[in-house]
Amino acid sequence: MADPTDPSDPTHLKHLSSRWLPPALSALLILFCLWQAGHGLGEAYSYWSDELWSVAASRSDWGILVRDWLLPDVHPPLYQILLKLWIGAFGDGEPATRSLSFLIAALGLVAAAVCSSGRGAGRRLFTVAFLGTSPSFLFYAQETRSYALSLTLSTLMLGTALLLRQRTGRHEATLRWGFGISCLLLSLTHYFSLIFVVVVLAVATAEGTVFRSRTDAIPLLLLVMLWPLLHALLSPPAQNLTRIDWIGVTPISGTITQFLAGTLPLLDPRQGPRGLLILIGLVGGIGAATFPLLKPGAWSRRAPATGEARFLLTLIITFVALILAIDPVRPLSQSRYYIVVLPALAYLVGIGWDISVGLGRVRRIALASLLCAALLLQLRIGTQHLAVKQGPLENHKLLASFVAERDLCRKGEGCWSSGWFLAALTNTYFSSRELMAFDPGTPLAETRLDRPLLGFRRAYPKLKGLMANNPTMACWEAPGSWKATSFILLPRTSPAQPARHGLRPCP
Structure with missing residues (x-):
């Protein structure tokens, strides 16, 4: 056996x-x-x-x-x-x-x-x-x-x-x-x-x-x-x-x-x-x-x-x-x-x-x-x-590195920021010196900007009005897998050259 x-x-x-x-x-x-x-x-x-x-x-x-x-x-x-x-x-x-x-x-x-x-x-x-x-x-x-x-x-x-x-x-x-x-x-x-x-x-x-x-x-x-x-x-x-x-x-x-x-x-x-x-x-x-x-x-x-x-x-x-x-x-x-x-x-x-x-x-x-x-x-x-x-979905990192390398927000009093929680943006990709909360008492889409503006998710629907009220500004966005929701408005005469950094003109 x-x-x-x-x-x-x-x-x-x-x-x-x-x-x-x-x-x-x-x-x-x-x-x-x-x-x-x-x-x-x-x-x-x-x-x-x-x-x-x-x-x-x-x-x-x-x-x-x-x-x-x-x-x-x-x-x-x-x-x-x-x-x-x-x-x-x-x-x-x-x-x-x-x-x-x-x-x-x-x-x-x-x-x-x-x-x-x-x-x-x-x-x-x-x-x-x-x-x-x-x-x-x-x-x-x-x-x-x-x-x-x-x-x-x-x-x-x-x-x-x-x-x-x-x-x-x-x-x-x-x-x-x-x-x-x-x-x-x-x-x-x-x-x-x-x-x-x-x-x-x-x-x-x-x-x-x-x-x-x-x-x-x-x-x-x-x-x-x-x-x-x-x-x-x-x-x-x-x-x-x-x-x-x-x-x-x-x-x-x-x-x-x-x-x-x-x-x-x-x-x-x-x-x-x-x-x-x-x-x-x-x-x-x-x-x-x-x-x-x-x-x-x-x-x-x-x-x-x-x-x-x-x-x-x-x-x-x-x-x-x-x-x-x-x-x-x-x-x-x-x-x-x-x-x-x-x-x-x-x-x-x-x-x-x-x-x-x-x-x-x-x-x-x-x-x-x-x-x-x-x-x-x-x-x-x-x-x-x-x-x-991994596209990624939203490319905050690309936008932040462009802002930092070109020192776009530190030379003056910072950039206006709108569309997302400021506390969630600072000290992750952006520094506290780069972002300044947009005055909530002023309608964003009707504003004449006196400095660059960094816009995020909730600000994107107001972009058309912003561009109409700021014809001297050019819009550049950070491409991602989703429809882009992060952008920056810069003077058209800015020497920053965002295209070389991977950004593209807003549609």
């Missing part, structure tokens, strides 16, 4: 292979996704406006950070606090601050793999693959903003919730703490994520499979709502809501489009005819491969997985329905905010593979091939988006 403990025995080798190969494949998949997300991470390409805000806030002293940045802002404080600690240890350069998001995103992939472990190698691989090839994952793993943190905490929250549904014995107390802490931390990351946390708590309480008792959810809900209530008391909601007046969403269709763009870009209706044909082919193929699952009793063969799928679908549908109701009253939807829902879809893809076990070998191979094709397509979209991001 063969001895399975004998290293030379084929049975022993097969046992080792079946034990270690799936985790090794998961680790390689995680490394591959991180390699894709890390392209260009070391390049110090320019921050865009919101990143400038994050860096400037977290560079401030603690008192100033709380009083002047966090309380007047429309975001919870967790990410800015983490970024401040990170800047204190590693500096405030572009690669340094973006590395924090990259590390957090990497932990999100690891959390997805761990929370899917013990449920079959296929489920774990497809969960990690969907999450790691998502355009939102690739894009925001290199962003000095809170979105990677929302992704990772949502992954941990939902993963522990799924594990708690199985009542995993001696680990149950640890998982319960993990679920509660991740809910609380996620609620402190972004207010859009807070809404998702409340939905998760409501569905988990109604279902009765995550909490031992439905009343156990009450203390956690009170903790989750503590910061928003405190924030509302210390900073009037009306003041905060004006900070999101720029968000405009067409009811229903706009909300759905933003959701799809942030989570399932292959379903985004804006992808064009070619993308639509590819999508129809994939959906048709996957539908044909999974058709036997529609037969009565087919899902009951995988009852635990079916319950998990129902739980996640209920979360997603409830959350999207709630946002559909909120958007017509107070528009909230932005594609990047929906990154908090992405882990639910990733777990759902993995569970779907688990449920498909009854399809038979040939159909499962066909299904796996189609899923891989869809993942490769979304990976391609993601790498394209990442290349656009």
Whole structure:
């Protein structure tokens, strides 16, 4: 009789292979996704406006950070606090601050793999693959903003919730703490994520499979709502809501489009005819491969997985329905905010593979091939988006280096500045001597300028009026991947030669 403990025995080798190969494949998949997300991470390409805000806030002293940045802002404080600690240890350069998001995103992939472990190698691989090839994952793993943190905490929250549904014995107390802490931390990351946390708590309480008792959810809900209530008391909601007046969403269709763009870009209706044909082919193929699952009793063969799928679908549908109701009253939807829902879809893809076990070998191979094709397509979209991001999106750095090299704002009393928070611009790319806030009592578009003007995002719509009232001025903009929003108005007789520095005339 063969001895399975004998290293030379084929049975022993097969046992080792079946034990270690799936985790090794998961680790390689995680490394591959991180390699894709890390392209260009070391390049110090320019921050865009919101990143400038994050860096400037977290560079401030603690008192100033709380009083002047966090309380007047429309975001919870967790990410800015983490970024401040990170800047204190590693500096405030572009690669340094973006590395924090990259590390957090990497932990999100690891959390997805761990929370899917013990449920079959296929489920774990497809969960990690969907999450790691998502355009939102690739894009925001290199962003000095809170979105990677929302992704990772949502992954941990939902993963522990799924594990708690199985009542995993001696680990149950640890998982319960993990679920509660991740809910609380996620609620402190972004207010859009807070809404998702409340939905998760409501569905988990109604279902009765995550909490031992439905009343156990009450203390956690009170903790989750503590910061928003405190924030509302210390900073009037009306003041905060004006900070999101720029968000405009067409009811229903706009909300759905933003959701799809942030989570399932292959379903985004804006992808064009070619993308639509590819999508129809994939959906048709996957539908044909999974058709036997529609037969009565087919899902009951995988009852635990079916319950998990129902739980996640209920979360997603409830959350999207709630946002559909909120958007017509107070528009909230932005594609990047929906990154908090992405882990639910990733777990759902993995569970779907688990449920498909009854399809038979040939159909499962066909299904796996189609899923891989869809993942490769979304990976391609993601790498394209990442290349656009590194364009960069807004080239404040180029404009600032031109101003500094030509000493355009230091010879006199500085340059007028308008269109973005002055405190977010100074001491990052511009110095405090170079920028002077434009007098808010004077309409910018009707002003006759007596010195150069540096304009940013909100000033760009007023450029036409500025040019009409200042015919002796020439406008130069810093090109980026987005429609340019950073510009400088200089006398037409200026010897600065902005074109040689990479700037271009404004259209």
